Amino acid sequence: MTASPSLLEVKDIRKHYGAIKAVDGVSLSVDPGEIVGVIGPNGSGKTTLFNSILGQIKPTSGNVEFCGEDITGMSPLQLSRRGVGRTFQTLQVxxxxxxxxxxxxxxxxxxxxxxxxxxxxxxxxxxxxxxxxxxxxxxxxxxxxxxxxxxxxxxxxxxxxxxxxxxPQLVLLDEPCAGVNPILVDELHDLLVNLNRTQGGSFVVIEHNMDFIMKLCAHVVCMVEGKVLAEGPPAEVQSNRQVLEAYLGN
Amino acid sequence: MGELIHLVVSGTATGAIYALAALGFTLLWQASNTVNFAQGEFVMLPAFMMLFFIGTLGTPLWLAFLLTCPVAMLLLGYTFKRVIVDPLIRHGVIPLVIATLGLAIGLKQLVKASVTAQAQPFDSAFPNGLLTMGTITVSYADVGTLLLAGMIVIGLQLFLNRTLTGRAMQAVAQNTEAAKVLGINVQRMVLYTFLINAVLAVVTALLITPTYLAKFDMGESIGLKAFYAAIIGGFNQARGALLGGVLVGVLENLTGAYVSAAYKEGVALLLFMIVIIVRPEGLLGKPEERKV
Amino acid sequence: MNRTRRAILVVALMVGALLPLFLKSYGIYLLTLLCVYLMPAFGLNLIVGYAGQMSIGQGAFYGIGAYIAALLMTKAGIPFWLVLPVAATSCFTIGLALGFPALRVQHHYLAFATLGFNVLVYLVMRNEEQLTGGTFGMSNIPRPSLFGYSFDGALPFFYLTYVSLLALGCVLWWLLRSPWGRAFAALRDNPIRAESTGVNITAYTLLAFAIGAACAGIGGAYLAALVNFIEPGQFGVSVSLTMLLAVIVGGSGRFFGPVLGSAIVILLPEWLRFLQDWYLTLFGFAVIVMMIFLPGGLLSFADRLKTRRRAP
Structure with a gap:
C-alpha cells in the first residue's frame, strides 16, 4: 500500500441470492486519479459488484469506503452528493x-x-x-x-x-463500449483520457472490449464467478493463464 | 354470537364474490401486465346481457347465464385483448391504464344512454329464505354463493395446476421469455387468461347483481373492491386475491354492524393503505425487486 | 417559445378576455367555470405530466378547497382573500401526506391509492353532516369583494377568476422553467438515473403532489364562490377521473395541454347537448382511440406531423 490513502476501498464484498453467490468476497482499491478496469466473462458478478458499491442493491456482507468514510448501503442520492458518479450498462437518459x-x-x-x-x-x-x-x-x-x-x-x-x-471524484462506468461502433470506441477512449486529465477524477470501468481496457487502464481486475481471479497491470493480467482459460472455457 | 357468525358467513360470501373479480384482475396482470380499470364495468355489462336474455328472449336465468358467457368471452375477452390491450401493452402500464379508464367511462355511459339509468332488479340464482342451525342463521343465498364461488376457484386451480394448458399459462405468467423459448404459444395462453377473466366477470355479475341491482354505475364499487382485494392479498399471487377478497368482505360486514355503517365503504381502502405502506407486495405476495 | 407561439398565446388571451362581453350569463358562467376548472387541472398536469406520477384524487383536493372556503366564509364570516391561502396551504399539507404512498408504490398502485383517498374524502363530506351538511351540501356561499367593490356580478367575477388563473399560470410557468421543472422531468423520465444524478426524488415527488394539491385547493375556493352551492357529488371519483383524462387528452406534460382538455370536458358537451349521455360514451371510447394513435395527447399532433416530415 502506498502512503497516500486510496479514494475507494472495497473490502470483501459479498452478494448472495440464496445459494447463488453473485459476488463472493471481492476487494479492490482505487487511488486518486487512477483508472481501474474490471473484466470478466458474462455473469461473473461485475455489475452486481457495481450495484453493491453504488447502493442500488444491498450487499450481503463486506463494506465500501470512499475517502475514508464508510458508504456501504448508502442510497444513490447520498453517493452522488459525495461525488460518486456512474454510467449505466443499459441506456438511462x-x-x-x-x-x-x-x-x-x-x-x-x-x-x-x-x-x-x-x-x-x-x-x-x-x-x-x-x-x-x-x-x-x-x-x-x-x-x-x-x-x-x-x-x-x-x-x-x-x-x-x-x-x-x-x-465527480469517482466515476463507475458500466460497459461504456457495449453496442458502440469501433470508431466511437476510439473516440471514447480519447474522451475518457482527456476527462481524466482535466477533471482529475478516478474511474472504475467494466468492459468486455479488451483493447479498450488495456489501453485505458493502469490497473486491471479480472473477476470470475464472483471472485477476483487476477489483478495487476493490464499486460500481466492479459497473459495470466487462468484468465485466458476463464475466457476461452476449458 | 349467532349474529357474529351470520355476519362472518355473509361477509365471506360477499368477499368470495370480490375474490372472483380480483382473481381475474391478478390473472390478467400476471399473464400480460394488464391493469384493467374497467373490471367493474366488465361485471356490469354481463348483468345487463343476462337481463336482456331474460327480458327479451324470456330465457330462464341459468340459460341466460350460459348464453352470456360466450358473448362476454368474445367481447370482454377476445375483442378487449385484440383491440385495446395488444396495441397498447408495449408502451408500458400507464397508457393501458388510461385506455381502460376511458373504456370504463365509455361502457358505463353506453349502458346509461342506450338501456337505462335506473337500477334494475335481478333475480338471485338461489332460493330465498334462511337456514337455521341452532342459534346460527345463514341465508341460502350466502351458502349458494360460497359453494359456487368455491367450485369456480377450485376448478380454476385444478385447471391451472393439473392440465397442460393450465401449466403453460402459469409458465407464461411467471416468465414470458422462458415460456416463449420453450415453444409455448404465449399469445394464445394470454388470450385464454382474458377469456377466463371474462367468464369470472359473468359469474361475479350473476352473484353480486341481486344485491347491487343492475345499474350502469354498479361497476365502480365492485371494480374498486376487486382491486383492493388483489393488492391486499398480493397482486402476483392468485391465492392473495382470495384472501384479500374474503378479508375485505368480512371486515366490511363487521364494520357496518359494529362501528359505522356510513364508513363501511372505507374499510377496503383503509386496509389497502396500510398494506401498501407496510407491505407493498401484499400479504401473500412476493416482493418484486427494483430493476436497474 | 418561438414568435408564432407567442403571438398565438397573446391572441388567445385577448379572445379569452373579450369573449364574455358578447355572451349571455350562462356563457359567462361556463367560461368562468372553465377558468376555475383549469386551476386544479394545471396542478394535475404538474403531478402527472411533469413529475410523471399518477393521481385520480385531484377532485378530492378541489373539494377540500371548496369546503374549507364554504365553511370559513359562511360559518365564520372570514373574507375570501384570507380563505384562499388557508385553502391552498391546507391542500398543500394534505397533498404532501398523500405523496408518501407515492414513494412506496407507483403507477397503477398509485392510481388506486389516490382514488381511494378521493373515496375517503367523499365519504367524510357525505357523512359528517354537522360540518359539511352531508348530501344537502352547503349553500349561500358569498362571492368575494375587494376594498368595497363586490364581484357579485357574472362579468366582474369572470374577470377576477381570469386574472387569478393567469397569475397562477404565471407562477407555474416560472416554476417549471426553473431548475425545478427539469428535476420534475428527470424524475418522470427516469427516476433511477435521476437519483444517481443527485435529484432528491423523495422531495420532488412529495412537492409535486403538494403543489398540485394547492392549485386544486385554490380552484376549489373559486368554485365555491362561483356556484354558491357545493355538495359531495361535485368532488367524487368521477370528477377526478374526468380531470385526469382531460389533462391527458389535451396533452400531459405540455403547459397548455389542460386548457384544450378542459375545454373538451367543460365546453364541448354544452355545444353537443343533443348527444346527452352519448357524449361521455363517445368521450370514453375516443380516449381509447387516442391512446392507441396519439398517446401524447391532442397537442402532440403538431409534433407528430413535424417528425413525420423530418423522417418520411
Missing amino acids: FVKLSVRDNLIAAAQEFKGTMPSRLFAPPDAGLGYHADEMIELFRLKHVAHLPAGSLSYGQQKLIDIAMAFMPA
Missing part, C-alpha cells in the same frame, strides 16, 4: 428532455440548495459548462433534440457525458 437539458439535469442538483434553485436561472448557471461538454462529446448538432430520439451510440455518449457533468 431522460428521454423527453433535450440533450442539453439532460446534461444540465445531471449537474444542477449539486448547485445551491433546493429553495435557491427555484429562483435560479432556467439553466441553473450550467449552460456554458453543458455547451462545453456537448462540444467535447461532439453532440452539438443534436443538442436541442429529445435524447430519446437519438441513436444508441449518441445516447451512450450522453449517458457518459452526464456522469462527468458535476466533475
